[in-house]
Each structure stands twice: as C-alpha cells, then as structure tokens.
Amino acid sequence: MNTKITPDHLSRAAVVYVRQSTMTQVTGNLESQRRQYDLAGAAATTGFASVTVIDDDLGRSGSGSMERPGFERLVAQVCSGNVGAVYCIEASRLARNGRDWHHLIDLCALAGTLVIDPDGAYDPRLVNDRLLLGLKGTMSEYELSLMRQRGIAARDSKAGRGELRFMLPPGLCWSEVGKIEIDPDEHVAETIRLVFAKFRELGSGRQVFLWLRSADIKMPVVLRNVDVCKLVWKAPAYHSVMQILHNPLYAGAYAFGRRAQRTRIVDGRARKATGCASRGTSGACCCATIMKATSVGGSMRRTISFWPRTRI
Numbered sequence: 001m002n003t004k005i006t007p008d009h010l011s012r013a014a015v016v017y018v019r020q021s022t023m024t025q026v027t028g029n030l031e032s033q034r035r036q037y038d039l040a041g042a043a044a045t046t047g048f049a050s051v052t053v054i055d056d057d058l059g060r061s062g063s064g065s066m067e068r069p070g071f072e073r074l075v076a077q078v079c080s081g082n083v084g085a086v087y088c089i090e091a092s093r094l095a096r097n098g099r100d101w102h103h104l105i106d107l108c109a110l111a112g113t114l115v116i117d118p119d120g121a122y123d124p125r126l127v128n129d130r131l132l133l134g135l136k137g138t139m140s141e142y143e144l145s146l147m148r149q150r151g152i153a154a155r156d157s158k159a160g161r162g163e164l165r166f167m168l169p170p171g172l173c174w175s176e177v178g179k180i181e182i183d184p185d186e187h188v189a190e191t192i193r194l195v196f197a198k199f200r201e202l203g204s205g206r207q208v209f210l211w212l213r214s215a216d217i218k219m220p221v222v223l224r225n226v227d228v229c230k231l232v233w234k235a236p237a238y239h240s241v242m243q244i245l246h247n248p249l250y251a252g253a254y255a256f257g258r259r260a261q262r263t264r265i266v267d268g269r270a271r272k273a274t275g276c277a278s279r280g281t282s283g284a285c286c287c288a289t290i291m292k293a294t295s296v297g298g299s300m301r302r303t304i305s306f307w308p309r310t311r312i
Contacts, residue, residue, distance in 0.1 A: 002120065002121040004114060004121045004122075004123050005046065005084075005085070005114065005121055008084070008112070009048075009084035009085055009112075009113075009114055010046070010047045010048055010049065010084060011049055011084065012048070012049060012081075012082055012083055012084030012085075013048060013049060013050045013051065013052055013077075013082055013083055013084060014043035014046070014048035014050070014051050014052070014083070014084060014085045014086075014087060014116075015051075015052050015053075015054060015074060015077055015078075015083050015085070015086050015087065016036070016037070016039045016040045016043060016051065016052070016053045016054065016087040016088075017054050017057075017070070017071075017074055017086060017087065017088050017093060017094060018033070018036040018037060018053060018054065018055040018057075018058065018070075018093070019036075019055075019057040019058065019060065019062060019068075019070065019071075019093045019094075020032060020033065020058050020059060021059075021060070021061045021062065022059060022061070023059040025059075026058050026059045032089075033058075035089055036088075036089045036093065037053065037055075039087040039088075039089065040053050040087075042087070043085070043087050043116075048084060048085065049084075052077070054070045054073055054074055055070065056068075056069045056070030056073060057069070057070035057071060061096070062092065062093070062094070062095050062096040062097065062100070063096050063097055063144060064095075064096075064097035064099060064100060065263065065271060066271070068100075071094075071095070071100065071104075074086065074104070075103070075104060075107060078104070078107045078108055078111050078113050079107055079111065081111050081112075083111065083113050084113060084114065085113060085114040085115070085116050085121070086104075086108065086113060086114070086115050086116065087116050087117070088115070088116075088117055089117065089118065090117055090118075090140075091117070091133075091136035091137055091139070091140045092140040092143065092144070095137065095140070096140050096141055096143075096144040097141055098137060098138070098141055101137035101140070101141070102134070102137065105124050105130070105133050105134070105137070106124075108124045109124035109125050109130070112125065115133060159256040159257070162254045163178060164256060165178065166256065167222060167224055167229055168180065168222075168249065169222065169243070169244065169247055169249060169250070170183070170188055170191075170192065170219075170220035170221065170222050170231060171183050171188055171189050171191075171192035171220070171250070172249060172250075180249070180254065188220045188231070191217070191218075191219065191220060192220075192244060192250065194217070195208060195212075195241060195244050195245070196244075196245075196250070198211055198212075199245055205238075205241055205242050205245050206238070208241055208245075209236055209237075209238045209241045209242075212236040212241065213235070213236055217236065218233040218234060218235060218236075219233065219234060219235070219236045219237075219240055219241075220232075220233060221233070221234050221240065
C-alpha cells in the first residue's frame with residue numbers, strides 16, 4: 001500500500017469519479033467504462049471504510065461548457081471532509097479546464113483528501129505532488145485544445161473539397177460513392193417537391209404551411225439519436241417548411257457551416273448554444289459546389305454560393 005495513504009484516509013470514504021465525454025463514447029467505448037468502474041474494487045481492496053461511485057456525468061464534457069451534476073456532487077462531498085481519496089482513471093476524467101481542476105485540488109488540500117490514479121497517490125498538501133497535479137491538469141486542458149484544433153482543421157479541409165458527410169435533410173441521402181442524391185423513397189421526394197411547387201404557386205412560406213395543414217399532409221422529419229438517424233412523419237410545422245425552402249442543398253449546392261455554435265457566459269460559466277445563425281464570414285469559408293444537374297426543388301441555376309463556415 002502507498003505510504004501516503006494513512007489510517008486517517010482509510011477511516012473515511014473513497015469516491016470513484018466516472019465520466020465519458022459523449023453519448024457515443026458511453027454506448028461504444030465500453031472498455032473505458034469498465035476500467036473506471038474497476039477502480040471501486042481497487043479502493044475497496046486498499047481498505048477504505050466505504051466506496052462511492054459517482055457516474056452522473058456519463059455523456060458530459062469536462063471542458064466546462066456544460067453543467068456537471070456529478071462533479072458538483074464530488075466537490076460537495078470533498079468539502080464535507082468525509083472523503084479520504086478521490087479515484088480517477090486519469091486527470092482528464094475529473095476536468096479538462098483549469099478552473100474546475102484547480103478548484104478541486106485546492107479543496108482536496110484543505111480537506112486532506114488524496115487524489116489517486118493508476119500511476120500513484122498524490123497529496124495536494126505536498127509541494128511536489130501539488131506541482132505534479134498542476135502539470136497533469138494543464139496537460140489535460142492542452143490535450144483537449146490540441147484535439148479540437150486538429151479535428152476542426154481536418155473537418156474544414158474535407159468540407160472544402162465537398163467530401164464531408166453530415167446529416168442530410170429529408171429527401172436527400174448519401175450514395176455508396178459518397179455523393180448526395182435524391183432519396184429513392186418516392187413518397188419522401190414527392191412530398192419535398194410538393195412544398196416547392198406550392199411555394200411557386202402561392203409565393204409565401206407561411207401560405208405553404210397553412211395549405212399543408214389544411215390538406216392534412218404529413219411532413220418527413222429526420223430524428224437523430226447519437227449516430228442513428230430515423231425518418232418519421234409529422235404534422236407540418238412552420239419552422240420545418242421554412243428550413244426546407246431556405247436550404248441550398250435542395251437547389252443542388254453542397255453547403256456546410258450555415259449554422260454556428262456560440263459560447264456565452266452564464267453564471268460565470270461558459271455555455272455553448274448550437275444552431276445559431278453564423279455572423280459575417282468569420283472563420284474559413286465553406287465550400288459550396290454543384291451536386292448535379294437536377295435538384296429536388298426543381299430548376300436550378302448553376303451558381304456558386306458561399307456561406308460562413310462553423311467553428312466548434
């Protein structure tokens with residue numbers, strides 16, 4: 001047993017913090033979950049009075065951009081003085097932003113709580129351990145920024161060539177060779193064509209919406225759950241009709257980055273909101289190329305459009 005783990009620590013509880021950043025990781029990366037939950041057995045073997053597993057933050061990012069009830073619960077338990085050690089598989093599981101990381105380490109130092117990972121046990125009250133913990137937290141935050149930077153650069157490069165695959169609106173689908181084509185389901189394609197035909201006839205998106213409602217025509221809607229997309233039929237909604245009429249994909253143009261992700265400060269915390277309209281042309285310019293000579297929306301002029309590209 002590590003000499004830093006004293007009888008005082010063992011007389012208190014051990015808390016195992018389990019976190020994965022996205023629901024894709026939760027459903028697909030089960031080995032990481034298993035390794036994190038196995039820490040509970042290691043804590044019990046060490047001899048702690050009790051072991052508590054906090055897994056409320058599965059599917060939540062540690063970047064500080066969203067609320068983490070599990071982390072707040074961990075902080076509260078450390079502040080109570082009843083926690084002898086915090087177990088984590090690595091520093092990045094606890095936090096990937098300096099504010100949360102250093103706040104937790106400060107509280108552990110005040111409460112005499114150890115931080116334990118597979119590499120060893122660290123006492124935040126000791127200068128050398130505090131220095132090492134600070135380095136681990138900094139590297140964890142830097143690693144996230146580096147991965148994000150590389151991912152955005154790769155995504156923008158692929159989108160610039162018109163090869164980036166993303167969720168398509170109803171009426172369009174990806175072919176086996178990576179091209180955008182009209183959905184082979186005639187019911188879906190004809191419904192989208194009907195929207196454009198009625199728009200040319202009535203001249204107003206609102207009038208199209210009212211006509212669809214009066215005719216009791218169901219509209220195809222794409223629902224996404226993690227990586228699974230499902231098409232369902234729903235009563236027409238005004239925003240759905242306007243999204244169809246405003247989407248350049250229906251005109252045969254490859255457009256990426258029309259919607260941006262913005263960061264706002266809420267109660268002193270960074271909070272990200274998706275689906276916001278892009279402002280100006282900040283960031284790289286999105287590629288928009290002609291897909292094919294025919295389109296779902298009817299006749300198409302061979303023009304090139306440019307939209308501001310999103311940055312995550």
